[in-house]
Amino acid sequence: ERTCEEDFSFTPASPLLKIPDDFEYKVNSFTEHTDFRKYIEQFPENDSPEIFGLHPNADLTYCVKEANALFKTLGDTQPKGGGGDGGVSREDVVYEKASELLSRIPEDYEEDDYKVKIKKLGGMTVPMNIFLFQEIQRFQ
Numbered sequence: 001e002r003t004c005e006e007d008f009s010f011t012p013a014s015p016l017l018k019i020p021d022d023f024e025y026k027v028n029s030f031t032e033h034t035d036f037r038k039y040i041e042q043f044p045e046n047d048s049p050e051i052f053g054l055h056p057n058a059d060l061t062y063c064v065k066e067a068n069a070l071f072k073t074l075g076d077t078q079p080k081g082g083g084g085d086g087g088v089s090r091e092d093v094v095y096e097k098a099s100e101l102l103s104r105i106p107e108d109y110e111e112d113d114y115k116v117k118i119k120k121l122g123g124m125t126v127p128m129n130i131f132l133f134q135e136i137q138r139f140q
Helices: 033-041 057-076 090-104 111-120 127-139
Strands: none
Touching: 111 127
């Protein structure tokens, strides 16, 4: 309930790690669109996990998982086995993997087609349809 009150701050009173530029995540009561944009442009590039109620180690855990996934992907693209008796080259494996990934990418969408489909689902007055349309735009 308090999170919607004017000047409520999501920034912890005493964060474990310093938030860049001592930025304060708070609910502002601006009336102008430009004021909101100026405030949003000041956000740090990476949000502190503490503003979501998480320990700073949550960010470290996330980064470690991302790095491990990256290295696993790199390892998966390497040719298996040893010896040079006419096996598949590293470049061929990478090319094959890239071709496979490209074939899985959906075609570019036609916004009008999706608007018609969403209209059949109740139109843009239904909050879930608005969310769906925004996600479709975001992923294209």
